[in-house]
Amino acid sequence: LFQTGRLCYFHLDDWAYLNEFQHVVGIVSVFPNMNGTRVAFIDDRSCAYIYNPVIEELIELPDFSPSAVRILWDMEEQVNPVLIAFDDARLMVYRYFIHGRLLNYFGVKTNTEVPVTSVSQCASVSPRNASFKDHKPFTLRSGQCRAVGVTRLPHGNIPLALVSGELCMLSSTGRLIHQPLATHTFRLYSHSVIQGTTSAEAVAQSNEASGIDSSDPAATAAHSERKSGSARKRSAKREQAVLDLNKLGTSELQAHFDQAMRAGCFEDAWVFADRLENQRLWSQLGMASLRVMQFDIAIRAFRRSNHPGLVLAVQRIQGIEDEFLLSGYVAMLLKEFDQAQELFLASSRPTAALEVCGTWNKIVIVMKWVLCRLGVW
Structure with a gap:
């Protein structure tokens, strides 16, 4: 065969x-x-x-x-x-x-x-x-x-x-x-931080499920004593990774951020952007995540870059099931309007293509296409 x-x-x-x-x-x-x-x-x-x-x-x-x-x-x-x-x-x-x-x-x-x-x-x-x-x-x-x-x-x-x-x-x-x-050499610094954050969230959920009050130090300490040795090792690795990150200079953090972006590891890129605190990097991370439809990271990045309009826009479209319609709105946010118009025309709601028409001539052409598709023209 x-x-x-x-x-x-x-x-x-x-x-x-x-x-x-x-x-x-x-x-x-x-x-x-x-x-x-x-x-x-x-x-x-x-x-x-x-x-x-x-x-x-x-x-x-x-x-x-x-x-x-x-x-x-x-x-x-x-x-x-x-x-x-x-x-x-x-x-x-x-x-x-x-x-x-x-x-x-x-x-x-x-x-x-x-x-x-x-x-x-x-x-x-x-x-x-x-x-x-x-x-x-x-x-x-x-x-x-x-x-x-x-x-x-x-x-x-x-x-x-x-x-x-x-x-x-x-x-x-x-x-x-x-x-x-x-x-992926950036993982030497970012992986343990990400794993530690995930483990901390899992512990918090475990405490909540067990009825443990996180605000009570005694209860939390007693529960922590029951943690496995592997959990303690992960915590130690995360602390060491944070210390290693703090030793990196701006140029090294920038290099690792760029490498993580090229590798498509946006969670790792977040770790380095969090220490660089540059709005341009947050915007870059948000747009890159948006293109591959990792909406959670995109929303978080747009919040850090002070773009509330983009945050609301992504939150409104992320639940759309029609793949063409969703891709059309994402293309609009990426300012790829010609592509957005074509995707809208292929979607279940072709009238959305009118939202990206710039001139009256273009509107007339799109309207004729939509009416023909609907069987009206």
Whole structure:
């Protein structure tokens, strides 16, 4: 099946095919994620793709090295996972954003047309020429997976697993080696802080569930005595990480912030922005989070950048279920008005496109299109 380019999802209990995808060339190897919901594969042309069987979405991994032979998914990050593709000498790091695909598809300048042939939809879809009503369901994507950077692979070491940006390798002597990716060195400072904050929130919820009054020092202390040794270790690591952060200068904090933004690690970028206290950085973080529809981080960042209007706007749109309509409003907030108009026209409420029309001539054109779609014109 691989030589013919046929990729199949098979359900063992029902003993039936769930999904079939026909690639344009033969497939050399496949690498599913932990849940099996997406699969990365390398084809005969030494190109790599990510396939989503639910919506028949295909994404090309940019700048993929022809010498790469394997792909690993991050085992911990499931929402917007990290992938690495590697050969004997180096590995390429990628960030795959699951949400915001329509914005990436229509808005990112680095989009490329990828030839796709699907069993259920044989015709290739061109993002430049096809009309919006022909785009549902989408079977073609690019720009949703970003190349983060390159990490040198120590000679003789074999990558086994990737967990939160930390690579586990088997050395030539048979020892297991843990090493952070060169693209994720900021995690040395931010990871323990984030984990400590999460643990503190979990403890507070546990206290509340147990009926412990957090304002009572004696009760809180008694409950803390019952904490496990691992919890104490996490707390100590967080305290040490905070001390290490305090030793960093402004230029070092800025460098780590930029690296976290390039890696798409917005929670980590928050840690460094919190110490830099620069409104421009908060705005940058908010807009980047908004583009990939991480609304919680975007709202928090816009609050810190003193943009109450953006906070209210994001809060109002984050519950919209229509993907095209939601993406249209996000494009408006990103000031990509032409893209917003096209997304609105493809949504369940095409009249929203009138909100971004700048001239009367444009309004007339959009109104004619809307009326034709509604069957009135």
